[in-house]
Amino acid sequence: MTPLYSIAEIIAATGGEALNVAADAVSSISIDSREIAPGALFVAIRGENFDGHDFVAGAIEAGAVAAMVSAERAEGLEGLPLIVVRDALEGLYGLARFSRERSKARVVAVTGSVGKTSVKEAIRAVMAAHGRTHASIRSFNNHWGVPLMVARMPADAEYGVFEIGMSAAGEITPLSQLVRPHVAVITTVAPAHLEFFASEAAIADAKAEILAGLEPGGQVILGADHPNIGRLRDHARSAGVDAVTYGFDAQADVRLEGYRGSAEGGGARLSGNGLDVELKVATPGRHTLANGAGALLAAREAGVPVEVAISVLARHGAPEGRGLAYRLGPEPNPLVLVDESYNANPASMRAALDVFGQMKAQGGRRVLVLGDMRELGAGADELHRALVPAILAAAPDAVWLAGAHMEALAGLLPEGLVAGHATVAEEIFQRIAGGLAYGDLIMIKGSNSLRLGALAGEIRSRFGQ
Ligand SMILES: Nc1ncnc2c1ncn2[C@@H]1O[C@H](COP(=O)(O)OP(=O)(O)OP(=O)(O)O)[C@@H](O)[C@H]1O
Ligand SMILES: [Mg+2]
Structure with a gap:
């Protein structure tokens, strides 16, 4: 031991x-x-x-x-x-401070409205290919999860990567000061936990608190594909912190161009800030590729060679429940399941619908299961209704709606498109799974509390090899 x-x-x-x-x-x-x-x-x-x-x-x-x-x-x-x-x-915070103090690791902290775990896991995979790496588990990102993860860092770790979350202003500052990252990442700013915020700009301000704990000379890496990127840049500028932005946005310092995606993953040219490389990841979706770009930049700044990042990311898939695609049953006509059951808010829902829209079924039907996006506060109904065009643009053959907010969309979608709905998601699981066949494509997306992960599990065990 x-x-x-x-x-x-x-x-x-x-x-x-x-x-x-x-x-x-x-x-x-x-x-x-x-x-x-x-x-x-x-x-x-x-x-x-x-x-x-x-x-x-x-x-x-x-x-x-x-x-x-x-x-x-x-x-x-x-x-x-x-x-x-x-x-x-308090004792746990004491241990975490001690741990951080003794560590020689290069440390990265990741925050953002969505994509924290996805980016953290991508960074972990890249770092682990190059040195002894310690990383937060799951989404241990709150006032006890962060000190626990920092306190667990082995004395000889060469790299550390930590997820930092928040549900209200003021929460990230002390956590960032505990982690003391050399590199901070803000994946994106989007409506999530809106109950506690007046606006998305206020969310951006709260995310920018991650700068508070940045080590002197540290760098912040900012996902650029959202309306508040300018505000985050301003925060970095007034804190005197070096900022690098990345994404599909033409203004980003490091840009992704020429995206090509398939059910197996996606790729694009990544250029700017000294880079001009082909980046690939093993999960479909533009947002997943953007997460890969963020991970590459963070790992590079932490000292991992870019070539290592590129080769690891090309094989790296999203964590469970976050867009991982399964091919179940016999080729060439498997049932393709895209499991997005872990989490949903307007940003990740749109990203997922965009991915689905670009995917083909293997001869069968294209089925969407949409569950409520939780924790959206008073504007929840409006934010659900606003999804209708994106659902239609994804051109599903059938849509199942689970949860009270999604159910309300039944009347707004064309007749015949809605296969069924229920306030309590579990009530329609058997009907959904029973209606599937090899050759179909199904995407499951909703907040974790709807337990759509159980539906994904049911489908995997029914149709898996
Ligand atoms: N950059 C992104 N833009 C939009 N959606 C994303 C992005 N990255 C991941 N997602 C989607 O958002 C959902 C949540 O991803 P993830 O678990 O990585 O986020 P998180 O920020 O760690 O969430 P939590 O606050 O629950 O810890 C998943 O469905 C994932 O596919
Ligand atoms: Mg998380």
Whole structure:
């Protein structure tokens, strides 16, 4: 076991007190008592629905060598190996600061309204081909996810990449100051989490907070394909930060031109800022290629050769549920499933519809399953209605509508196009899957809370090899 921290380091980093701790080091950090690896430090933080302090005994039983607990909750835990701190979450921030301080890694932080995980995973793949890489898992991007991910960075990591998210102004600043990136990426600015923002410009301002933690001499890499790119550039300028923009926009510093896409992926010429190369990625969609460009630029600035990035990205697909295409069953007429079940907001919905519009079925029908876009606040109905032209432009043969907002579109789409709808998505899963055949193309897109991922799973198991 490679130690992550000695107990002495944990004490120094948190100002805590060790009680009954026999181990002299920990090999990992966890906040979930169900995912304890032997030798772990369990950190008892309070979540929305649970309090880690209720699971300390279970965590120790599962193999944790110590639990970091808040002083006021230490009562009743006598005899267990504890590191008692004023507040366990604060303790986790202490560990994260210690971790970042000792690290020699080149560090990238990724934020944006959509595409954070997609770009973070692409950067991870590129970096990992060139050196020891530590990356945030899944979408661990909030006020406890970021410190947890930074605290988990091994001392010998050469590269680090972290996802930073937010749902309100002021949240990114402290997280960026914790990550202290050498390179920051803002993928895009789009309506998402609109409940907490008056305008997209206000969202752009909040994303620009990522500049607050940038290391001196650091660079910010900005996706350019959105209306607020000028505003982000202004933020960089007034912060005195070097900015490089990328995208399909003709004004971008690094431009993608001549996009060619297929069900297997897409490619284009990438030029500007010292580059003139052919870039390819293994998932369809202009936005996915743009994500690849952002990843290439971030990795380049972090010290990875451009050729390494190009060869890794050419084989790199989107993470699960984010546009990955599956060919299920016998060639040459498989059922093609495009799984976009992880997330939906107006930007990613339009991007997905654009991809679908360019895809052909393998002899069968082209089917869309559209689920609600959640967390859009008061304008939600309007933002759903505004999708109608994009749905029609994608020219599906059949559309299934799931969730209250999408259901409302049934009356706005031509008669005969809507195959079925339900407020509770699960109610139509069997009908959707039962109506498919080899040769069909189906895209599933909606917010994660609609659980359309279960439909994707059902289709994969019914039609998979
Ligand atoms: N640049 C982009 N523009 C538009 N849509 C995108 C872009 N990148 C990814 N998407 C789509 O947006 C959805 C979410 O992608 P992803 O999980 O990478 O975003 P995220 O910002 O990490 O989301 P979250 O806030 O849930 O962590 C997916 O459906 C994906 O296909
Ligand atoms: Mg994410």
